[in-house]
Amino acid sequence: xxxxxxxxxxxxxxxxxxxxxxxxxxxxxxxxxxxxxxxxxxxxxxxxxxxxxxxxxxxxxxxxxxxxxxxxxxxxxxxxxxxxxxxxxxxxxxxxxxxxxxxxxxxxxxxxxxxxxxxxxxxxxxxxxxxxxxxxxxxxxxxxxxxxxxxxxxxxxxxxxxxxxxxxxxxxxxxxxxxxxxxxxxxxxxxxxxxxxxxxxxxxxxxxxxxxxxxxxxxxxxxxxxxxxxxxxxxxxxxxxxxxxxxxxxxxxxxxxxxxxxxxxxxxxxxxxxxxxxxxx
Numbered sequence: 001x002x003x004x005x006x007x008x009x010x011x012x013x014x015x016x017x018x019x020x021x022x023x024x025x026x027x028x029x030x031x032x033x034x035x036x037x038x039x040x041x042x043x044x045x046x047x048x049x050x051x052x053x054x055x056x057x058x059x060x061x062x063x064x065x066x067x068x069x070x071x072x073x074x075x076x077x078x079x080x081x082x083x084x085x086x087x088x089x090x091x092x093x094x095x096x097x098x099x100x101x102x103x104x105x106x107x108x109x110x111x112x113x114x115x116x117x118x119x120x121x122x123x124x125x126x127x128x129x130x131x132x133x134x135x136x137x138x139x140x141x142x143x144x145x146x147x148x149x150x151x152x153x154x155x156x157x158x159x160x161x162x163x164x165x166x167x168x169x170x171x172x173x174x175x176x177x178x179x180x181x182x183x184x185x186x187x188x189x190x191x192x193x194x195x196x197x198x199x200x201x202x203x204x205x206x207x208x209x210x211x212x213x214x215x216x217x218x219x220x221x222x223x224x225x226x227x228x229x230x231x232x233x234x235x236x237x238x239x240x241x242x243x244x245x246x247x248x249x250x251x252x253x254x255x256x257x258x259x260x261x262x263x264x265x266x267x268x269x270x271x272x273x274x275x276x277x278x279x280x281x
Contacts, residue, residue: 002129004122007034007049009042009065010057010084015107019055019114026115029122039063039071046072046079052125055105058085066095073099077264080125082117128259134209135257139222142177168193169203172212180219181243186212220244221257228265235262 036042056065086107102121171193190200204212220242227238236247244250
């Protein structure tokens with residue numbers, strides 16, 4: 001069972017202990033890895049331990065919780081937050097929404113409410129991690145396919161079935177690798193590799209867990225990520241070069257696929273991700 005790492009930030013020791021007890025007794029998917037009593041300590045904790053999730057009190061001595069979240073979010077975009085407050089004010093809620101906070105717990109909250117909020121947010125994070133793992137595998141597959149095309153070990157689909165695999169799916173993937181920046185449809189690609197659209201659609205779902213359109217979209221977003229990290233090209237240029245005609249639409253799709261806006265990758269230092277183990281066909 002995959003466990004998520006959570007840190008508790010609250011200036012009241014009794015509140016930290018109570019929340020830790022609830023988590024450790026009732027939520028086996030969460031592991032409490034640290035606590036902090038103020039915003040400045042929370043930032044250091046985030047830097048050192050890199051939790052998946054943090055519960056953060058709003059009102060604390062020194063740096064408040066919202067300011068701490070703003071600093072942590074800028075340094076660690078993957079960390080998610082639930083804010084905790086005794087004050088049910090619109091101003092706090094508005095700032096929380098702007099910071100992308102996952103949920104808002106009021107003090108005092110019933111145990112069942114706390115469990116429901118933590119469970120729901122944990123499930124969202126786990127699903128996102130699974131999607132990221134699948135995307136890393138797809139990126140590894142795209143890199144492998146590109147190398148095969150470079151060394152002529154895989155014939156481009158326009159020339160017929162794959163010489164290495166004799167497989168319509170592999171041929172379709174090779175075609176996408178060569179032409180993802182162009183308008184592509186399931187029918188068009190199916191015709192190019194010699195199968196009907198239904199068969200090709202089923203192959204994509206079986207091999208990757210994605211529909212044809214989802215696979216093509218992920219490929220385009222993967223290339224957009226690379227260009228954002230490696231170049232200073234304007235967003236409009238990047239959108240056009242990966243197959244999107246509207247940069248605003250690309251931004252919305254980018255956020256949906258990666259969980260982050262394109263700007264998070266532009267400002268992020270380039271660190272290559274180790275590909276996940278390839279999945280069996």
